[in-house]
Structure formats: C-alpha cells, structure tokens
Amino acid sequence: MICKSVLAYNVGVADEIFKALADPTRRKILDGLAERPEQTLFEICSRLSMKHQLGMSRQAVSQHLAVLEAAGLVETRREGRYKFHTLNTAPLKHIAERWIRPDDQESTP
Numbered sequence: 407m408i409c410k411s412v413l414a415y416n417v418g419v420a421d422e423i424f425k426a427l428a429d430p431t432r433r434k435i436l437d438g439l440a441e442r443p444e445q446t447l448f449e450i451c452s453r454l455s456m457k458h459q460l461g462m463s464r465q466a467v468s469q470h471l472a473v474l475e476a477a478g479l480v481e482t483r484r485e486g487r488y489k490f491h492t493l494n495t496a497p498l499k500h501i502a503e504r505w506i507r508p509d510d511q512e513s514t515p
Contacts (some may be wrong), residue, residue: 419478420504423497426477432470434458436479439493446488447471 426432430460438453445453451467454460471491474480478497483490492507 418499419497422477423479423501426473426479429470429473431460431462434460435467435470436493437472439480439491443492444483444490446490450468450491 416487427436434454435450438450438457438483445462450471451462451464453464454467471480477481481492481494484494
C-alpha cells in the first residue's frame with residue numbers, strides 16, 4: 407500500500423511539472439531565471455516586456471510564478487519587502503532520470 411501512495415505522489419508531482427512547462431510564458435520565465443537567478447517580480451515582468459514583447463500584468467505573472475512554485479520549479483526567498491525567485495532544477499532531474507539511463511544500461515535488454 408505504501409508503494410502505491412509513493413507512486414501516486416510521484417505521478418502527481420510529474421503532472422504538475424508538465425503542466426507548468428506546457429505554457430510558453432512560464433518557459434520564458436524559467437529561461438530568464440536560468441540566465442539570472444534571484445529576480446523580483448518587477449524584474450521578471452520587465453524582462454518579459456523588454457526581451458519577449460509580452461505586455462502582461464503583474465498579477466498574471468504572479469499567477470504563472472505560483473504554478474511554477476507549486477511544481478517546485480521556482481523557489482523564493484524573502485528579504486524585507488522583496489521576494490526573490492530562483493530556478494530549481496531538481497524536479498527536472500528527477501523526471502529526466504525516470505526515462506534516461508546511462509549508456510551502459512540502455513544497451514542491455
């Protein structure tokens with residue numbers, strides 16, 4: 407019974423990650439955080455506007471960030487009244503490890 411609940415948890419987490427990655431705007435946010443971590447909401451909004459010509463409200467970007475946080479792809483840190491966002495690649499590594507094996511294991515049936 408424990409194994410089924412662990413499996414269900416892992417599938418649910420993977421679903422959240424795929425849902426988060428399905429949106430092109432969220433992928434652009436992740437790309438920006440990969441290039442430069444520790445960005446505030448204002449910096450993320452500015453980057454989307456200037457680099458990608460996406461005129462989005464702060465509330466819309468906040469909602470995208472909430473989905474990314476729920477999937478574990480973005481971590482936040484508060485400092486005073488500022489909230490800094492950073493990319494967390496650990497969930498992506500877990501998904502990649504699920505299907506990608508080292509070369510020596512792929513050749514064996």
